[in-house]
Amino acid sequence: MLIKLENITKEYHNDDIATPVLKNINLSVREGEFLAIMGPSGSGKSTLMHIMGFLDRPTAGEYFFEGENTTNFTDDELARIRNERVGFVFQSFNLLPRTTVLNNVKLPLVYTHGKNIHGLAEKAIAAVGLGHRADYFTNQISGGEKQRVAIARALVNTPSVIFADEPTGNLDSKSGGAVMHILQELHRQGHTIILVTHEMDTAEHAERLIKIKDGMIMDDQPITARRIAEPDGAINK
């Protein structure tokens, strides 16, 4: 099992008032799965993904990642997992401004130690079809291309799992489709992908759909009528 959450709880404390955001989440994700998480705004989708991606810690519960209990890992150990074993794609791209595509994709490698990193960034850029944009600055490319750069950056260290939090949220349907095509392609090559979205159309690109509401998993079903995105962004059912 790649990911195993046991009774994960998350509370925020503001002025001594505890707001529960995640309540007793139990979830397992196998290697090679393509999982979509849906739910209304404020239901805790992002919070859940941040915990699974080691950007945040749960208030209670245990988290096993690739068989290891990570609950008591130090900050530096978590940083290392973030660097080498997970990749992130954010809704708002989060690229470094005034920096080239290549250097953006190389950024995680700055913090990678004891590994041959030669050529990895170029390979990742080629994988998202942006080889011809490598030396462009991030303000010289389109939104869809920016998100593909973000995917290349998530991909660069060949992680065990890629998390994407509403990756198409800031894109029109065509460039959103192109991004989904790349995610499906990566999945086909064996990558594990966890996607947060609140659009059913987008969620249907995955294989399995989890619905959460008020911090609880309400539904967990395989997707039967799967959508397939074309390289140009067109979507077939």
Added chain:
Amino acid sequence: MKLKILQQVFQGLGNNKVRTLLTTLGIIIGSAMVILVFSAGAGFKSYIEAEIDSYGSNAVFIETRVPPTTQALANGVSESINTSTGTTAVAITSLKTRDVADIKRWPNVADAYGIVIGQKAAAYKGVKKNIMFWGSDPGRFQIDKGELASGRFYTEREELGLSQVAILGYELARDLFGEEDPINKIIRVGDLNFTVVGVYEERGGFGPHSTDNVVFIPLRTAQKKILGIDHLVTVIAQIEESDAAEATVEDIRAILRRNHNIDDPKKDDFLVQTSAQALNTLGAVLAGINFLLIAVAAISLLVGGVGIMNIMYVAVTERIGEIGLKKALGAKRSDILSEFLLEAVLLTLLGGVAGILSGAAMAFLVSKIAASYGLAWDYIVPLYGIIISVSISALIGIVFGVFPARNAAKLDPIQALNKE
């Protein structure tokens, strides 16, 4: 490993040129100001010291003064006031040529001369100028360091013969004669004609300190023919062994007391000072000036520091999102700190060097301007100025660059990311 971080820092600096420039500018201005202030201070000090030194090293100054006791009787205050500065109405007439002769004979005294000073109009071919004239015997030329641009000094014979000969200061000669050669020309000083026998080289100095506007004439000529007096205002003596200077000063006091029939030192109508003591008096002035300069330097550092602080603070706040992103991508807290520390060190080094260079350039300009006024102003960039300016601006840069970054590095990656 750190090499990649360093590359990352260079890339960040290069990609954000405006921010880099602004941050560096604060450091440049701060350290340039300090260098300028310290350098100008050192230059000013060199000018004052050269000024004293031009009277000759090992010089002893003997001036008349109203005895403190008499003066206390006269107006109820006890400070002494120099007659030569003209701040008292009581004229002391006891310092005589005989005193000079007696001082001259003393074993450790190499030479001595007396001076009287007055003011008159000097004229040549319709050009007229108010000038100071100094009457002194030719002994002055043995002690004083001034050199002639042309002509000769007047002689002992001319002194004794009350000759009407004169040596002109550089500026005065230029003002009266222009391009014309003044040697052997006749000028008018007051109601008398004087033959110009020599012209001094430019000596510099400021205001009353400058001798470039002075007419130098034989002592007796000044006393008898112009002023109608037989006393002196100042006597300057040169000591042979500077080790024994203090003792010699005491001996000179004894000579003067005997000659002036004074038995109580409190009733001394003269003041004897070595050039070192005169330097000390000036040293007190210099200490005041130094303090002022340090205050100015401190203020400019403060201003520069606040500038650096602001820019660093803004830069770090603006970059919390960037810090969050880097943490999300696997940067450890120590990686973030190294990045900001390296960046601050690089910027302060860069800014420090640029600041020293521009401060030194400005100080050079100041020294050139001072020199154009004829001041003997050395161009000095003191090492302590460099050390102080660089270390303080570096400290400010690092403290204010790294502390906010340290707080930002502590944030959870997601908190930092959402700060954007």
